[in-house]
Amino acid sequence: MSLSSHPPEAGGRRSVxxxxxxxxxxxxxxxxLLQGTGAEMARRLPCARALVVADETVAPLHAPALLASLERAGISAALHQVPAGETTKRFSELERLVDRTIAERLERGDALVALGGGVVGDLTGFAAGVVRRGMHLVQVPTSLLAQVDSSxxxxxxxxxxxxxxxxxxxxxxSLVVADTAVLETLSEREFRAGYAEVAKYGLIDRPDFFGWLEANWRAxxxxxxxxxxxxxxCQAKADVVAGDERETGARALLNLGHTFGHALESAAAYDPARLVHGEAVSIGMALAHRFSTRLGLCPASETERAVRHLQAVGLPTAIREIPGPAFLADELMNKIAQDKKVQRGSLTFILTRGIGQAFVARDVEPAAVAGFLAEEITAGPA
Amino acid sequence: MSLSSHPPEAGGRRSVxxxxxxxxxxxxxxxxLLQGTGAEMARRLPCARALVVADETVAPLHAPALLASLERAGISAALHQVPAGETTKRFSELERLVDRTIAERLERGDALVALGGGVVGDLTGFAAGVVRRGMHLVQVPTSLLAQVDSSxxxxxxxxxxxxxxxxxxxxxxSLVVADTAVLETLSEREFRAGYAEVAKYGLIDRPDFFGWLEANWRAxxxxxxxxxxxxxxCQAKADVVAGDERETGARALLNLGHTFGHALESAAAYDPARLVHGEAVSIGMALAHRFSTRLGLCPASETERAVRHLQAVGLPTAIREIPGPAFLADELMNKIAQDKKVQRGSLTFILTRGIGQAFVARDVEPAAVAGFLAEEITAGPA
Structure with missing residues (x-):
């Protein structure tokens, strides 16, 4: 069965x-596909030079193959290495990358190539957006999360x-090259965390895809x-983004599970020993479903089905599964209020009426959220 | 006589x-208009907070009136002061402004207000473009150069x-408020330097405006x-920008005088005692005309007319007028080659066929430019 609108080409390759x-x-x-990146770039971009950005973990694994591919395609390329981890997304690393880009004499038509996960993609994309007020960016995402979300x-x-x-x-x-073979180098936990975002697209508005995942997740x-x-x-996210490039409306649906999830990540001080992003999203999606059911919006059977699948693949679905000290409902509420998606004090949540029926709920009652969270923390599933 | 497509409203106010x-x-x-900025913002933007950015020179002169105007309009505002001068356009000042903006809890719908010349406008605009991936920017330019160019x-x-x-x-x-009364606080030299950009619009493609300036520059x-x-x-620049927002084609015409001008500024190490931007542009425009005449593209009488007007208002029109050590043609050529507008090694210049007939010339012969510059330096008008 093929659900994507673009069925596989020769060699199982797809394009969106x-x-x-x-x-x-x-x-x-x-x-x-990694080995063919240079050729694909050369076909599309009149690009003479490139700077490949990778962190110290990914660089030794995949940079040599990518640099060789660029060289074969006649693109002069260098490697810029950054520290691994979320703290790389800081001003000093942006400045260092921007300076390197200019020092390598890259022009507007040349490309920065982000080889890595979300951190490298976000930093490199920002640099590509500001050097000479915008130059080419090629994303070569190496984590499942980056392939289905940040790219x-x-x-x-x-x-x-x-x-x-x-x-x-x-x-x-200008181009995204998602080589599914490089995902072999991910740990089981990293892959699973990325899978939370895959399941999210089914839960938002693709019930058929969710059914396919229930049947095929092992594959x-x-x-x-x-x-x-x-x-x-990618097609699911592309469809939403195409209709709302700058996140003023429908794009908010992509935040299913993220308002709760961000609050949990923040309250856990972004400590990956406790919680990584995909796990937070999984718990957040489970919370969004249970909260929707509590508000009488979503049948309990639909919520059970969503939660059952997340559990089947080994993802957490309850706050009490997070290791370490217990959370406080007040603290989570403060984090939610600080979230950048808050507008003029009213709370906006993505809620749902069932599998594939998520919607944007504005003016959600803060007291209802606080009561729900308190209950989840003290008496929720564990 | 009124040349602008929008004749003055009551009180001599215009809008473009x-x-x-x-x-x-x-x-x-x-x-x-400065005193009415708050009311104009309140009419257009659903903005609850604002951060006014000004340098240490402009802040004491104009910030109190602007802050009072915002307060009267119900907009909660604070002042962020930056050092005066070009070196403020650096990463550390960007980071400091971004951090202050976030600390003041400005949201996407709130505004950064740039009160000052090009430096403050460029820095503030950049910060407004990147905080929360884009928030409102209001420009309140206080120099003639900023009013007619960078705003x-x-x-x-x-x-x-x-x-x-x-x-x-x-x-x-989101809004630009150009109060022509604040220009009273500029030095004669600053005003005159800004005037070079005014004359530029006539020289590019508005011969009638150039004629009006010849007759009315004293006013x-x-x-x-x-x-x-x-x-x-502003209308002239707006017309060009509207047709080419991201500078891929016709917008290059706005660089009339700027390729030579930037090379001179850079060779003079951006020392304002030797040369400020508008003076460099004035010399650059004179050079562009003389070079066009030398290439047989522009009648000598047209070049004489352009240069005569720049001289009449007191602007420099020759390299030898720049005080300090003599320039070297080779050094200027290197600067031109490094200019970010260079594409794949070929030189692009804005040349002219007469007053108001500028055009983009690609593949200008570097040897011809070098020979012309050597002559200007050693034997040109002084």
Missing amino acids: RVELGERSYEILIGAG VGGKTGINSPRGKNLIGVFHQP VFAGPGRAEAVAVS | RVELGERSYEILIGAG VGGKTGINSPRGKNLIGVFHQP VFAGPGRAEAVAVS
């Missing part, structure tokens, strides 16, 4: 086109000491179902 | 609309140690002709 007028671009998806949509940025992703620009890539984890899952996820 | 689809905005021009077009940015304006974004303001300097000159200049 993100329609954004003159900023439209293609996402190539398939096993072994689509054009959001780039760094963190502020006062909050995550508060500083950045919208800058669309997604093992390999054969990966390209299909990535392609449908 | 910059048409950029959903990013369209208005430039209000007239004496005494229109959406270019923002900071300098790299390797070159000026190499880092930034396109971010359009522009004295006050009564100012709003008209600013309005026509």
